[in-house]
Amino acid sequence: AQSVTQLDSQVPVFEEAPVELRCNYSSSVSVYLFWYVQYPNQGLQLLLKYLSGSTLVKGINGFEAEFNKSQTSFHLRKPSVHISDTAEYFCAVRVSAGNKLTFGGGTRVLVKP
């Protein structure tokens, strides 16, 4: 069965600084990978996804993530954060056979002025 680990539960960062959110997964088969964001008092929305092809995936709001098969990682990055990026970020994995979507525990990003 697949599992997802987000190593950092909270990441404080100053405005305009870069941020990296770590995500590692375990699966014995090929996977699809997703990052979702949950802004305060809002529902989850998709930031980006990796299905196949290029290992560098670009998403909305300037975020990007890199799939590393050997490291079984899918870390999320943004070169310069804004106050509005304060939110909780969730990494998720689904095996290619089309099964349930499994989420990590989430990383809470707090952007400080």
Add this chain to the structure above:
Amino acid sequence: GAGVSQSPSNKVTEKGKDVELRCDPISGHTALYWYRQRLGQGLEFLIYFQGNSAPDKSGLPSDRFSAERTGESVSTLTIQRTQQEDSAVYLCASSLDGGNTEAFFGQGTRLTVV
């Protein structure tokens, strides 16, 4: 509809009572998921429906929890004899199929058991 709709948005119930939570997925979406999110925690998988296949119930925490889905439409999550530890936000999501397509989430039902 335009998105995944869940009702009620908030539910306060007394310990021991049964509750039903409803999810209306996006029209045409064959896959439907239920998750639980406790305060300050991640998403806990509960159950997954995919078309006419038998649902994946592996995440249901006890036999007090059950869910049904009629065809490819509405789903109902039922919690019997609610306990205080059932207090959480219950999230529903749907996707076009169970493969590589994006899951769209509803706003959730906040359940408080008092």
